[in-house]
Amino acid sequence: MVWAPESLPDAGRRGGPEADGGPPDHVSITDVAELTSLEVLRLMRSGPRGLLEAHAEDRLLRYGENAVAPRSPASWLRRLARSLRDPFAMVLLCLGLVSAAIASWGTACVVLVLVVVSCVLRSGGEHRADRSVAALRELVATTATVRRRADETAAPVSREIPVDHLVPGDVIGLGPGDLVPADVRLLRSSGLTVHQAALTGESHPVAKHAVDVPADAETDLFDRPYLCFHGSSVASGSGFAVVVATGAGTRFAGAHRGGMRERGPSSFDRSVNGISWLLIRFMLLIPPVVLLTNAALRGRGLEALPFAIAVAVGLTPEMLPVIVTTALARGSAVLARSHGVIVKRLPALHDLGAVHVLFTDKTGTLTQDLPILDCSLDPDGRPDPDVLRWAAVNSLWTLQLADLPNPDALDEAILDAAERLGGTLPASDGVAALPFDPVRRSSCAVVQSPDRTAVHTLVVKGAAEDVLDRCTLVRTGGTEVELDAAARGRIRRLAEEKAAEGLRLLAVGLADRPARPGSYGPGDEHDLTFLGFVGLRDTLTPHAEDALAVLAGRGVAVKVLTGDHPGTAARACRDLGLDPGTVVVADHIDGLTDAAVAELAMRSTVVARCTSEHKARIVRALRAAGHTTGFLGDGVNDLPALRAADVGICPSDAVDVTRQTADVVLASKDLTAIDHAIMAGRRSTGNIVTYLRIVLSSNLGNVIAMLGAGLLLPFLPMLPAQVLVQNLCFDAAQLAFAFDRPDPAVLRRPSRLRPRDLTRFIAAFGPLNALADLATFAVLASAVPWSAQVTGQSAFHSGWFVENLLTQGVAILVLRGRRHVPLPLGIAVCFLVIVGVLLPLSPLAPLLGMTTLPFAYYLLVAIVVLLYGVVLRAANAFFERRHADRP
Ligand SMILES: Nc1ncnc2c1ncn2[C@@H]1O[C@H](COP(=O)(O)OP(=O)(O)OP(=O)(O)O)[C@@H](O)[C@H]1O
Numbered sequence: 095m096v097w098a099p100e101s102l103p104d105a106g107r108r109g110g111p112e113a114d115g116g117p118p119d120h121v122s123i124t125d126v127a128e129l130t131s132l133e134v135l136r137l138m139r140s141g142p143r144g145l146l147e148a149h150a151e152d153r154l155l156r157y158g159e160n161a162v163a164p165r166s167p168a169s170w171l172r173r174l175a176r177s178l179r180d181p182f183a184m185v186l187l188c189l190g191l192v193s194a195a196i197a198s199w200g201t202a203c204v205v206l207v208l209v210v211v212s213c214v215l216r217s218g219g220e221h222r223a224d225r226s227v228a229a230l231r232e233l234v235a236t237t238a239t240v241r242r243r244a245d246e247t248a249a250p251v252s253r254e255i256p257v258d259h260l261v262p263g264d265v266i267g268l269g270p271g272d273l274v275p276a277d278v279r280l281l282r283s284s285g286l287t288v289h290q291a292a293l294t295g296e297s298h299p300v301a302k303h304a305v306d307v308p309a310d311a312e313t314d315l316f317d318r319p320y321l322c323f324h325g326s327s328v329a330s331g332s333g334f335a336v337v338v339a340t341g342a343g344t345r346f347a348g349a350h351r352g353g354m355r356e357r358g359p360s361s362f363d364r365s366v367n368g369i370s371w372l373l374i375r376f377m378l379l380i381p382p383v384v385l386l387t388n389a390a391l392r393g394r395g396l397e398a399l400p401f402a403i404a405v406a407v408g409l410t411p412e413m414l415p416v417i418v419t420t421a422l423a424r425g426s427a428v429l430a431r432s433h434g435v436i437v438k439r440l441p442a443l444h445d446l447g448a449v450h451v452l453f454t455d456k457t458g459t460l461t462q463d464l465p466i467l468d469c470s471l472d473p474d475g476r477p478d479p480d481v482l483r484w485a486a487v488n489s490l491w492t493l494q495l496a497d498l499p500n501p502d503a504l505d506e507a508i509l510d511a512a513e514r515l516g517g518t519l520p521a522s523d524g525v526a527a528l529p530f531d532p533v534r535r536s537s538c539a540v541v542q543s544p545d546r547t548a549v550h551t552l553v554v555k556g557a558a559e560d561v562l563d564r565c566t567l568v569r570t571g572g573t574e575v576e577l578d579a580a581a582r583g584r585i586r587r588l589a590e591e592k593a594a595e596g597l598r599l600l601a602v603g604l605a606d607r608p609a610r611p612g613s614y615g616p617g618d619e620h621d622l623t624f625l626g627f628v629g630l631r632d633t634l635t636p637h638a639e640d641a642l643a644v645l646a647g648r649g650v651a652v653k654v655l656t657g658d659h660p661g662t663a664a665r666a667c668r669d670l671g672l673d674p675g676t677v678v679v680a681d682h683i684d685g686l687t688d689a690a691v692a693e694l695a696m697r698s699t700v701v702a703r704c705t706s707e708h709k710a711r712i713v714r715a716l717r718a719a720g721h722t723t724g725f726l727g728d729g730v731n732d733l734p735a736l737r738a739a740d741v742g743i744c745p746s747d748a749v750d751v752t753r754q755t756a757d758v759v760l761a762s763k764d765l766t767a768i769d770h771a772i773m774a775g776r777r778s779t780g781n782i783v784t785y786l787r788i789v790l791s792s793n794l795g796n797v798i799a800m801l802g803a804g805l806l807l808p809f810l811p812m813l814p815a816q817v818l819v820q821n822l823c824f825d826a827a828q829l830a831f832a833f834d835r836p837d838p839a840v841l842r843r844p845s846r847l848r849p850r851d852l853t854r855f856i857a858a859f860g861p862l863n864a865l866a867d868l869a870t871f872a873v874l875a876s877a878v879p880w881s882a883q884v885t886g887q888s889a890f891h892s893g894w895f896v897e898n899l900l901t902q903g904v905a906i907l908v909l910r911g912r913r914h915v916p917l918p919l920g921i922a923v924c925f926l927v928i929v930g931v932l933l934p935l936s937p938l939a940p941l942l943g944m945t946t947l948p949f950a951y952y953l954l955v956a957i958v959v960l961l962y963g964v965v966l967r968a969a970n971a972f973f974e975r976r977h978a979d980r981p
């Protein structure tokens with residue numbers, strides 16, 4: 095500790111209401127790099143007791159909000175322009191341009207209408223989705239702990255404020271998991287390490303500590319131990335700091351002008367893109383094929399071009415982006431409303447539905463994180479309250495000196511137990527503290543007894559193996575003896591025994607050192623004397639057992655990655671009905687290849703003694719092996735794994751940086767909520783898959799029939815305008831798919847958009863649809879006396895138009911499977927039937943080149959449609975049976 099709070103002048107105390115107008119404009123972290131802490135505080139017109147609330151308000155007006163790029167919602171125009179960049183819109187536009195170029199104005203107009211309608215629908219849908227996602231994100235917005243005073247005489251109060259409201263000169267507290275909210279100069283610190291990967295690319299946490307007078311000016315700004323930067327996060331330890339630059343004035347904003355780096359495309363984005371590009375290639379192929387075949391077989395020239403274009407337009411699933419956005423946005427809105435689960439990135443909802451390996455940590459998910467002391471044992475396993483007392487000394491001083499914003503549950507439990515035990519703690523004053531760090535797996539307090547001022551006592555408590563490794567002596571029966579291999583073995587076995595009872599074990603070690611000024615570091619934790627263990631019992635989460643069973647039934651394998659002892663983790667799993675098998679200890683995987691890690695992880699259920707890197711490595715290895723993974727965690731040590739997983743999930747009370755990183759935030763850390771989220775994901779994906787199957791297969795069927803008919807007939811089988819109107823009707827009806835309820839069978843297994851499955855389906859059902867069309871030809875041939883005359887042609891056109899709309903309606907009903915039809919879909923099908931039957935009878939018919947059809951035709955077409963429905967149902971059932979077991 096280099097800075098005593100009361101030893102500095104307090105600018106806020108002297109100055110009147112911001113008489114000096116706050117710090118100069120545009121102070122950056124570079125300007126203060128060489129100043130002493132005192133000079134920095136003076137420059138920022140602040141003091142250790144923080145700003146006055148009134149001054150802070152003035153400064154907020156003057157310096158603006160602390161936001162890197164003030165987030166203004168994208169304007170309507172910009173959204174429209176962006177939706178034009180969609181590949182389908184592009185292809186349609188090209189087709190429109192070609193139509194205009196050959197003066198086929200009707201086609202050009204309809205294509206234009208299609209583009210405008212789909213862009214408006216899409217940007218409208220995206221706007222709504224963005225707004226609700228933004229509103230949901232607000233709910234998980236991060237806060238900063240700021241120290242401020244109500245007026246000159248009031249004592250400083252630490253409170254949480256939205257990060258946006260921080261101003262230069264604010265004094266803030268930092269703790270594990272906090273995002274560093276601005277560029278700051280440290281005033282005080284304790285065991286502080288920060289992740290600066292976003293700024294420097296360095297993946298390991300770097301140590302930071304306050305210094306009064308900066309030493310060497312040579313080092314890079316990011317390497318200075320007394321400066322912390324916006325964009326980094328606290329890995330361990332704590333500190334107090336004064337804000338130097340906020341918002342656009344930070345280094346992070348400077349490095350990321352033009353927007354934050356977004357994550358690369360997710361598995362969902364890749365699937366959708368894959369499907370889109372497949373279709374686009376196909377669409378671009380159609381016009382030349384139609385033209386060439388027509389020219390070769392029918393001797394038609396460029397006059398067939400509008401028809402060729404219309405056929406290509408007919409194949410385009412213009413509504414695909416609209417349906418995808420709407421289905422996902424609806425799913426996540428329902429999820430937020432009914433289960434408090436917030437999906438921060440829409441595609442993450444699809445990925446949730448696809449998860450089939452769910453990793454979780456132990457504490458808080460399987461157990462409640464409300465530990466209670468169970469025992470305090472000497473190295474031979476005999477009860478010894480002294481061990482608890484020393485553990486309490488460690489807890490007391492780490493909590494007091496390390497300014498941790500959220501006290502650790504284990505430390506609190508130890509202090510409670512020591513209080514209940516009565517008696518006094520070994521007399522001590524705190525000298526320094528190294529708070530718990532998940533890599534060291536220990537915490538250390540340095541204390542001094544009033545009657546032995548020449549001695550500093552290091553009190554270390556932490557994971558059994560890690561503390562034991564740092565001990566060279568053991569205290570038994572009041573005497574200290576050397577800790578030989580036999581004694582080590584005995585102590586290890588004792589630890590295993592106790593862990594197998596489900597206890598969380600902490601070992602305690604001590605060392606006396608000559609008192610010295612200056613700070614202590616992890617390097618000082620050596621040559622300790624082993625005192626014994628404290629064991630804490632954590633109760634199991636009540637609904638975890640049922641939730642685990644439900645998840646297993648849904649094809650989701652739950653695996654536990656924990657930093658705890660293998661025995662403790664295995665016991666918790668067993669008590670919850672989850673067979674732990676052989677527990678892997680994380681050190682094991684260090685020497686393995688990624689493929690071997692994936693294989694091992696798939697075979698086992700629990701990996702214990704994981705560091706955060708181990709957790710991330712296991713997740714990455716499984717992803718690389720083709721598994722879709724979810725990770726549920728709430729600690730700083732879960733961060734890399736949350737990033738590595740397809741879907742990162744955390745509870746809403748997790749540390750800030752975790753909530754920022756996660757894709758999905760749960761109201762509480764609860765496996766039941768995850769189950770709801772997974773089901774919502776499967777539902778949305780199920781709707782998208784049904785839509786794609788039906789639309790693409792009937793579009794393909796139409797194209798095949800159109801090509802075939804074009805060659806069989808002496809005239810065009812449909813006029814371009816008719817193809818386009820029919821396409822508009824299909825599009826309108828298909829919007830209802832976003833509101834469908836998928837087949838319960840789809841919900842039983844992880845669901846994913848698989849381009850290959852889709853191709854298989856389309857390849858089977860496209861030709862079937864074409865067959866129905868060909869049957870219609872036969873009907874038309876018998877019922878309508880068509881030949882080359884104009885009235886005969888328009889009768890053919892009308893007849894086919896009617897049949898197409900009706901078969902589309904049947905396809906929608908049948909290919910969904912045997913289940914209840916929700917209202918929007920019912921309306922869509924009725925719409926198709928009504929338009930199909932009435933359009934040729936309406937006054938619009940002559941405009942579109944259609945005529946009234948004889949009654950007999952309707953009867954015959956009804957039979958064809960009915961037969962089509964029956965065949966389709968049988969084929970669908972056959973297809974489902976054949977492909978049901980594919981993963
Ligand atoms: N406050 C503490 N003081 C000392 N040691 C601790 C403290 N908290 C945890 N430990 C030790 O560090 C080990 C790892 O704990 P940590 O909380 O990092 O694991 P984790 O991966 O978050 O576990 P979980 O899966 O239970 O969330 C614990 O088993 C314990 O031995």
Ligand SMILES: [Mg+2]
Pocket residue numbers: 455457728729
């Ligand atoms: Mg944890």
